[in-house]
Amino acid sequence: MPNDHDILHALFEAALKAALPDGKFDGCLPGKPKGRTIVLGAGKASARMAAVFEEAWAGAGGRCQGLVVTRYGHAVPTQSIEIVEAAHPVPDEAGLEAAKRILALAQEAGPDDLVVCLMSGGASALLSLPAEGVTLADKQALNRALLKSGAPIGEMNLVRKSLSAIKGGRLAVAAARAQLVTYLISDVPGDDPASIGSGPTIPERVDPEVALAILRRYGIDVPSHIVGAIRSNAVTEPVEGGAVHMLATPKMALDAAAAKARELGLNALVLGDALEGEAREMGRVMAGIAHSALMHGEPARAPCVLLSGGETTVTVRGQGRGGRNAEFLLSLALSLKGEGGVSAIACDTDGIDGSEDNAGAWFDSGLFESARAKGIDLAAHLETNDAYTAFAQLDRLVVTGPTLTNVNDFRCILIRP
Template sequence: MDINPDSFLRDLFAKAVAVADPMAALPGVLGKKPEGRLIVVGAGKASARMAEALESAWGPCEGLVITRYGYERPCTGITITSAAHPVPDAAGEVATLEMLELMRGLTAEDTVVCLISGGASSLLTAPVPGVTLDALKQVNAELLASGAPISAMNALRKHLCQAKGGQLAAAAYPAKVVSYLISDVPGDDPGMIGSGPTVAEPENLDCALAALAPFGVTLPEHVEAAARAHAGVVMPDDERLSTTENILFASPLQSLQAAQEVAEAAGLRVEILGDALEGEARDVAQAQADLAKGKVGRGPRVLLSGGELTVTRRGDGVGGPNAEFALALALALEGAEGIHALACDTDGVDGAAEVAGAVIAPQTLATAQAKGVDAPLALAENDAHSFFEKIDAQVVPGPTLTNVNDFRAILITK
């Protein structure tokens, strides 16, 4: 093959990110600017870019959007506020309460446009009465370390916040609400994207807790009592959501298909293993390593997959699901010739580190050994980011201003 595997894999990732850029994807679905009063609100790692794209199409608008620190974009009318992710902070709480206040007193003649992307679960933060921000942060940290799937985490988060599970849209009733969504969740369920601030939630708190019980997640007694007393999530038959429309305009599958086009243009066969894979990162890595080794000798090809993997915290290292997948994949491949791979988060942040992920090659383990870096120990300590930093194999694009979840590509060169 007449390609540089490292550069080629990075190009695939760049294409997957570019097709999900709100500046490219959002204007085509916006239509005409609504008549009457218009308020734009939103939250997520792509929300500021979405606001920028909206104003480029409609001109200056009134509103408030909350994004992650470092993901700000210039807007003329919409106020861009920054807060913490993945663990919420006071800035997010203040901004969320301000956003809810913007919703009050609207009429049926008004329109609210919501811009929601992954990350909104942390950024859109207004604890239910009786729960402090510190208590919510403690619950959130436990969720992130539990290894539970994002769907189960978000189901619980809805019951602990005044803006999730349809409550943001309900606060705007009787105004018309149009929500534009970028999916970062397996299956593209609108109710799971950012914990569904404009989507009804059919499951109660007991269902949410039952789904998390196998992962050892429980709520402090006072937090559970406060959530039950608030009972704020909006059920599917609630009239307050009758004027709400949810529009998905960017998804993991679209990004995988964009990468597929690039690979096929280079003469490679492409297999998409799925856009909604879940599970422990190291377990999925073992399964994909076995699959890749079985494909060697059948001709050059690329195996693509998306979704959102998880990591059960075992050590005190610095890592994330993509880097951990890449490290576990390298160990499982054991230097197999002709197999290169990349695993990155499309938002540019894997776990809590400002690193998207990593690339591996047949020489990855040999390079690490030559540098005195212990790969099995790094995996045991959940220290994948440190491992790849030491061997200069990280992918660090900076803020990508979008988020369609994990992107994994395995290149088989022979």
């Protein structure tokens, strides 16, 4: 059997492959319209989605045009769909201009046209078009506060869409005269279409007071004009959102990793695809489950892997270089106290753990010996949210570059007797 490092990385690769849009449009393409096919999209996976859709559409005898915005460094070559890059997680002017153009293209679509919307994680920041009375600087400041607050992604996106002129179904309103089809790659717990990229084409009526309550809950103070904008930006008119197709989900990625594990002779248990909470607390909980599997064969008998997905959060306390997956992994390792027979990997499937250049990290039973040899205080690194630095010094970062997909976090604990 391969070593721990190779097994962990092979399972991560299997998960990534399953999360790509390649081949996923087969069987779910709409009929060709009398008029134009206009492709619009946003997210970390949107450029790859556009390229794959373009090829599938051409194979069906169709032509298309359009505009998709993705994160810097995530563009891919396309034939007729324009790809624009912008900032994530804090919006910038490039994203603002792209959002204006995308909204205008939707508004121009007529009754004979087909609007295809490609959405994936990251669209909330990339497709940033503030509501009336709100500036880009306002949204940038609010995004920074939300990212540091420890709020779960669903609550962050609810606040974001409450201040958007394009999200929360508002793009569907703009394209109401045309036929609309939406394709999604999910990065949210539960795969709620309204939460993926803040649901630009998913009509949703949200009480503005809910968004204001979230801000209060996390101690985020906003100026009075922001409060007024949230209250006056509610979606009130009914609109049809069109057909929705889910191309890839966290569960698909975890199931692919489980299948690969079984090929390698390992028992595989998927603990869940929507686990949320503080990263370091999740690490402690998973350490207890791993210990039980090692000692008692429950909930899975070794040799086995425990797989999970979802999105943890980090409440920033220190000034270190972190990332939620690295923080989870360091907490897991410390909680296991060097217990033999356990190794693990934790990565963001988009290739970026927070704002660093790594997807995540991994460790095996040699972690503590290596740390002692280099004089690295792992507990101190966790306390200051500096897990990235610790794993970098120990040569245990996982660096993939842009993966061109995004189905949220991938966590795998390998247990051998």
